[in-house]
Amino acid sequence: MTAAMKIGVVLEQELHSGGGFQQALNALEQLTAIAPPWLQIAVFTTAPANAGHAALAGRDLHVVPRGAAERLRSAALARTLPAALDQWCARHDVLTALERAMVAEGVDLVYFLSPSGYALALRQLPYILTVWDLCHRDHPEFPEVRAQGEFARREAFYREAINRAVLTLTDSEELNQRMAQYYGAESGRLLAMPFQPAGFARESASASTNNRVQRLGLPADYLFYPAQFWPHKNHVRILQALALRKAQGQSHAVVFCGGDKNNKPYIQRLATELGVAGQVSFIGFVPEADMQALYRHCRALVMPTYFGPTNLPPLEAWALGKPVIYSAHLAGQVGDGALCVDPDSAEELAAAIATVYDNAEATRALAARGQARLEYLGTLRRQAEATFLKKLESFNNRKLCWGK
Numbered sequence: 001m002t003a004a005m006k007i008g009v010v011l012e013q014e015l016h017s018g019g020g021f022q023q024a025l026n027a028l029e030q031l032t033a034i035a036p037p038w039l040q041i042a043v044f045t046t047a048p049a050n051a052g053h054a055a056l057a058g059r060d061l062h063v064v065p066r067g068a069a070e071r072l073r074s075a076a077l078a079r080t081l082p083a084a085l086d087q088w089c090a091r092h093d094v095l096t097a098l099e100r101a102m103v104a105e106g107v108d109l110v111y112f113l114s115p116s117g118y119a120l121a122l123r124q125l126p127y128i129l130t131v132w133d134l135c136h137r138d139h140p141e142f143p144e145v146r147a148q149g150e151f152a153r154r155e156a157f158y159r160e161a162i163n164r165a166v167l168t169l170t171d172s173e174e175l176n177q178r179m180a181q182y183y184g185a186e187s188g189r190l191l192a193m194p195f196q197p198a199g200f201a202r203e204s205a206s207a208s209t210n211n212r213v214q215r216l217g218l219p220a221d222y223l224f225y226p227a228q229f230w231p232h233k234n235h236v237r238i239l240q241a242l243a244l245r246k247a248q249g250q251s252h253a254v255v256f257c258g259g260d261k262n263n264k265p266y267i268q269r270l271a272t273e274l275g276v277a278g279q280v281s282f283i284g285f286v287p288e289a290d291m292q293a294l295y296r297h298c299r300a301l302v303m304p305t306y307f308g309p310t311n312l313p314p315l316e317a318w319a320l321g322k323p324v325i326y327s328a329h330l331a332g333q334v335g336d337g338a339l340c341v342d343p344d345s346a347e348e349l350a351a352a353i354a355t356v357y358d359n360a361e362a363t364r365a366l367a368a369r370g371q372a373r374l375e376y377l378g379t380l381r382r383q384a385e386a387t388f389l390k391k392l393e394s395f396n397n398r399k400l401c402w403g404k
């Protein structure tokens with residue numbers, strides 16, 4: 001008979017964090033769907049506002065706010081301490097509030113749904129880590145992964161956290177290879193498990209879909225880009241491509257949704273300078289309830305982002321039958337299911353936009369290939385889920401060796 005085991009799932013993202021929240025929530029739903037009877041799931045969130053989210057209703061949920069004192073304690077415990085101080089902390093049971101709560105609930109293994117500084121602060125519990133990207137290595141020129149010591153912080157974190165983890169989950173074999181290359185990660189402790197589309201993309205259309213789009217006051221025909229306003233998201237190239245198309249006598253609308261990361265005012269100014277401000281809708285953060293409608297009514301997803309190797313929006317667009325324009329260096333995710341363009345080239349992006357507007361047959365075929373790609377990735381995900389369960393069962397057997 002298999003012994004019971006409790007996994008503590010850590011959700012740190014807040015709802016307004018956008019794609020990061022969706023990816024974390026998807027991972028939680030995925031674990032819940034595949035969990036065998038012997039696996040108990042307890043959810044720990046550091047964001048009190050998450051407690052009211054519908055997806056967390058009815059779960060074994062614990063809210064552990066991360067205030068200033070907790071942040072300081074976590075940062076201190078994450079450091080390599082002198083041996084004497086390390087022993088003192090062990091004798092006096094010095095833990096973060098998060099780990100203390102998990103120990104009190106009988107958690108055997110921690111599962112971080114996103115990269116988390118808490119991983120290095122754990123004193124007693126082993127953990128599973130999630131890594132979404134290593135873009136500080138891939139694109140160190142961008143300020144969000146370079147400025148104010150961010151590169152050094154990420155580098156120090158990944159170098160230790162990956163190698164301390166029982167298992168590190170990623171979305172692609174490509175990312176696994178990079179972790180092995182950069183940090184010497186053991187391949188047997190890396191598992192590529194492709195994302196699944198967000199829950200809203202897997203739901204049937206509701207009668208309120210049209211009303212939602214009308215309420216937002218959007219144009220009847222538009223390109224769609226759901227992305228926070230980070231420099232690496234490359235909203236700039238979309239504006240330049242719209243300006244090129246306008247010079248060719250074609251005016252296309254685009255809808256940008258997502259929170260500001262100190263780059264939105266620049267994008268708004270540039271839209272004005274390029275003469276396309278009237279074609280751009282900035283609608284800010286959008287709740288999940290509106291996202292399906294935004295996808296269903298768009299002409300295409302346009303995503304010339306620099307960061308990868310994977311992203312969630314192509315999966316959402318495919319699930320809802322929409323064509324995708326994507327960055328060529330990220331083609332490993334999309335295969336032939338997207339029009340891939342050089343994210344440095346406004347000309348290539350403008351040509352791809354022309355295709356989705358002017359060639360209906362090619363666009364229908366593109367959307368169909370996208371849905372086929374989604375099915376293929378689903379097969380890979382199910383295979384990875386089976387491997388994940390074997391890893392959890394192996395840990396469950398081994399924890400008996402230390403009296404758990």
